[in-house]
Amino acid sequence: MQARLPIHPSTRYPFDLARVLDGSQDFRWRKLEQGWYSGVLDRNIVHVRQDHDDLEYRAHTDLDSLLISYFRLHEDIDAIYATLSSRDPDMAALARDHPYLRVLRQPDPWECTVAYICSANNNVKGIGRILEDIAEEMGKPVQLGQDIRYTFPSPEQVLEAGPTPLRTMRLGLERHSHILHAARQVWRGELDLSRLSLSETPYPEARQRLMQLRGVGPKIADCIALFSLDKPEAFPIDTHIRKALISRYFPPGARLSDKQLGEFARVRYGKYAGWAGQLLFQSRWSAAS
DNA sequence: CGCCAGGGTAGAC
């Protein structure tokens, strides 16, 4: 089926599909012809394209609510940017320079967890390659027209496949055992990811639970919380963010722990600190030194 | 060939 969704119009911070998807937090989007993109969301293959203030899509079933949630089409993006800008002149400038940034709401926290376990000391291309390899090996094929993709395997599917395929994929850095361990924790119910996404589970608790997984430290826990658990105050601190914060707000050579930097960011940027962090990340190569 | 990539862990002090 084909369908079309209205994009909540924002004059100041317009929606731009290509800029949202290219090099975004979600690694499995592929570019097709004529502005179409191919993705797999929650076991659905979907093609999306922007037509002015509409989002067109092709899929097997009605994905209106899924796409509205994923792209935050009904959210007041202006309000988020306005909050950040009012709190910090530096953020106002960054918002002007990067008006197309959106933190996507990824529907499957499990896939997000695996993705960011694989992000440690890796680049975007490498992360995407690992995710595709895992999906092709252990997921199920889904087809739309000539486009064949693979669903991301559930923890159960990963466990059924056993340790051998993950090992032979040579993921590096003990990633295969981290993924297997995480699959066990989730499958046994010792870690309930869907419960972490509820508002009754506050950010600090969600973060702490995630960090009980092997290969999930503070940075990766924050990525999972921000991108798939609806915790906008989560503030992932990597090497770029560390440098950006210190160069903008502290004397050169200042020594601060990541914990101190995270607290600083949440106090300074407020509830949407995570969005501020993404703006800093976007400007990582253009930032004045 | 060497260096880097959106870190995490374990062990040392």
Next chain:
DNA sequence: GTCTACCATGGC
């Protein structure tokens, strides 16, 4: 709490 070696692979 802070510092360090080590982890493994692909891209350039």
